[in-house]
Amino acid sequence: MGANVAIGRGVPRGAEERVAELYWEAFGRKLGVALGPPEQGRAFIAGHLHHDRAAVARVPGGDRVVGVAGYRLDGRALTGGGVRDVLRAYGLLRGLPRLAALALLERTPTPGELVMDGIAVDPAHRGAGIGSLLLTEIAAVAAGHGCSRVRLDVIDVNPRARALYERHGFRAVRTEQTPYLRGLMGFGAVTTMHRAVTAHPGTTSEQQR
Incomplete structure (x- = not known):
């Protein structure tokens, strides 16, 4: 599972x-x-990444990134950019509603908690266990920072992601109904899940190499 990828920490320079x-x-x-249209949104994300707030999967040799799991810890997430950055990129009239939309997506960790932003895997490499490897690495990151749990949110239209999280020990703690977001963002409920972090949550990147 995932034998043809290397798991590491941090977004490599040049892979933004x-x-x-x-x-x-x-x-x-x-x-x-919040950040569309797509070309402008991708450029904004690439230009405001916090490189040290992710676990990544790369194909050995070419070093092409085929999977990424971002997280929020100590006030910083993988995807950055503040109010001034948004207004500078989109202007005042277009920027203000985008700031409101971003606020809906904001998730702030409690003390001793690491919050995952989500896992993204190249479609051509799905089914190879990359998501599982990234989750294991995130748990190791949380343990290394002395966190007692990992928290994430999963939307109702992504049952495959929820099944993956459950296989890795995440348990649903609450579900928030969001019918007002179904037409806007495509989902109508968000479930918060927790996983307790142990001192040795799994194999780390150093052990895999």
């Missing part, structure tokens, strides 16, 4: 556009409301 492409492919319906 590739990571933005993967994120947009996976979450474009949701992100498009």
Whole structure:
């Protein structure tokens, strides 16, 4: 499972556009409301990444990124960009509603908690266990930072992702109905899931190499 990829931490320099492409492919319906149109949204993501807030899967040799799992910790997430950045990129009239949409997607960790932003895997490499490897790496990151749990949100129209999370020990703790977002972002409910972090949550990237 995942034998042909290497798992590491941090977005490699030069892979920003590739990571933005993967994120947009996976979450474009949701992100498009805040950062669209697609070309401009991908450029904004690529230009405001926090490189150290991700686990990545790469094909050995070519080093092409084929999977990424972003997370929020200590006030920073993989996808960055503040109010001024949004207004500078989109202008005042177009930027203000985008800031409101981004606020709907904001998830702030509680003390001792790492929040996952989501997993994005190249369609050509799905089914190879990359998502599982990335989840294991994220748990190792959380343990290394002394976190007691990992938190994530999964939408009702993504049952495959929820099944993956459940296989990795995540348990649903609450579901928020969001019918007002169905027409806007394509989903009508968000389930928050937690996974407790142990001192040795799994194999880390150093052990895999």
